[in-house]
Amino acid sequence: MARVIAVTNQKGGVGKTTTCVNLAASLAATKRRVLLVDMDPQGNATMGSGIDKNALQLSGYDLLTKRASASEIIIHNEMGGYDIMPGNGDLTAAEVELMMEIGREHRLRQALNPLRDNYDYVLIDCPPSLNLLTVNALSFADSILIPMQCEYYALEGLAALMNTVQQIQETVNPNLQVEGILRTMYDPRSSLTRDVSGQLIEFFGDKVYRVVIPRNVRLAEAPSHGMPALKYDKASKGAIAYLALAGEMVRRHGAKKASDAVAV
Numbered sequence: 001m002a003r004v005i006a007v008t009n010q011k012g013g014v015g016k017t018t019t020c021v022n023l024a025a026s027l028a029a030t031k032r033r034v035l036l037v038d039m040d041p042q043g044n045a046t047m048g049s050g051i052d053k054n055a056l057q058l059s060g061y062d063l064l065t066k067r068a069s070a071s072e073i074i075i076h077n078e079m080g081g082y083d084i085m086p087g088n089g090d091l092t093a094a095e096v097e098l099m100m101e102i103g104r105e106h107r108l109r110q111a112l113n114p115l116r117d118n119y120d121y122v123l124i125d126c127p128p129s130l131n132l133l134t135v136n137a138l139s140f141a142d143s144i145l146i147p148m149q150c151e152y153y154a155l156e157g158l159a160a161l162m163n164t165v166q167q168i169q170e171t172v173n174p175n176l177q178v179e180g181i182l183r184t185m186y187d188p189r190s191s192l193t194r195d196v197s198g199q200l201i202e203f204f205g206d207k208v209y210r211v212v213i214p215r216n217v218r219l220a221e222a223p224s225h226g227m228p229a230l231k232y233d234k235a236s237k238g239a240i241a242y243l244a245l246a247g248e249m250v251r252r253h254g255a256k257k258a259s260d261a262v263a264v
C-alpha cells in the first residue's frame with residue numbers, strides 16, 4: 001500500500017518541484033511504483049516530466065471538481081518511469097469552484113485513496129502557500145517531506161510550517177507525520193549553511209535526512225528538457241544525490257516496518 005508524501009514548504013524556490021520529479025524518477029529506478037501528483041497551478045512538475053501543461057486534455061482540476069476519474073487523468077511518464085497526475089493553472093479555478101462545497105478539503109483523498117494499492121509511493125508537489133490545494137494534499141498525505149535551503153530565514157519559515165502541521169493535525173488529518181527534512185542546494189563551503197544545518201539537526205534530530213542535495217546545474221537544466229536529472233545526465237552530482245535520497249527513504253521505511261513488526 002502506497003505511502004503518500006506531500007512535498008511541501010510555504011517558501012517558494014526551495015526545491016519542492018525538483019525533489020518531486022527527481023525523487024519520483026529515482027524511486028522508479030529502484031523498481032518502486034510511483035505516482036506524482038502536481039497540485040501546483042504553476043505546473044512545473046508537469047512540464048519537468050515532459051508534459052505540456054498547456055495542452056492537457058484532463059488534469060487535477062477535473063479530479064477535484066469530479067469531472068473525471070483518476071484513471072482517466074493519470075498519464076504514464078515513460079521517460080521518468082512514474083505515473084503523473086498533471087496540473088496547470090486550471091487548479092486555481094478548481095480552488096474557487098470548491099470554495100462553497102462541503103468536504104472540499106478531502107476531494108483529493110477521496111479520489112485517490114482507492115489507488116493506494118497500485119503504488120508504493122505517491123508524491124504530491126504542493127504550491128508555496130497554504131491554500132485549499134495544499135490542504136487537500138495534506139488531508140490525503142501520510143507525511144510531509146520538507147525541502148529547505150540552509151539559509152538564515154529558513155528556520156523562521158520552518159516554525160511557520162510546524163504550526164501549519166499542527167493545525168492540519170487538529171482539523172483535517174490527525175495522522176499527518178513529518179517524513180523528514182531535506183537539505184537542498186547545499187553548499188558545504190558556506191559557514192552559514194553549516195550553521196543552519198547544525199541547528200536543524202539539533203532541533204529535528206534524525207528527521208533530517210543524511211543525504212543532502214548539492215547545488216548542481218544539471219538539476220536546474222533538466223526540467224527544460226522535460227527529464228529528471230537521472231535521464232539528462234545520470235553521472236551528475238544532482239542525479240546521484242537524488243538516487244541516494246531514494247535509497248535512504250526506502251531503507252527508513254524498511255527499518256520502520258521491521259520495528260513495527262517487532263512491536264506486534
Ligand code: ADP
Nearest residue numbers: 012013014015016017018185214215216219220
Ligand atoms: P520550488 O518548487 O520549491 O519552488 P524548484 O524545485 O522549482 O523550487 O527550484 C527552484 C529553482 O532552483 C529552479 O529553477 C530549480 O531548477 C533550481 N534548483 C532546485 N534545486 C536545485 C539544486 N539542487 N541545484 C541547482 N538548482 C536547483
Ligand code: MG
Nearest residue numbers: 016017040044
Ligand atoms: Mg514548485
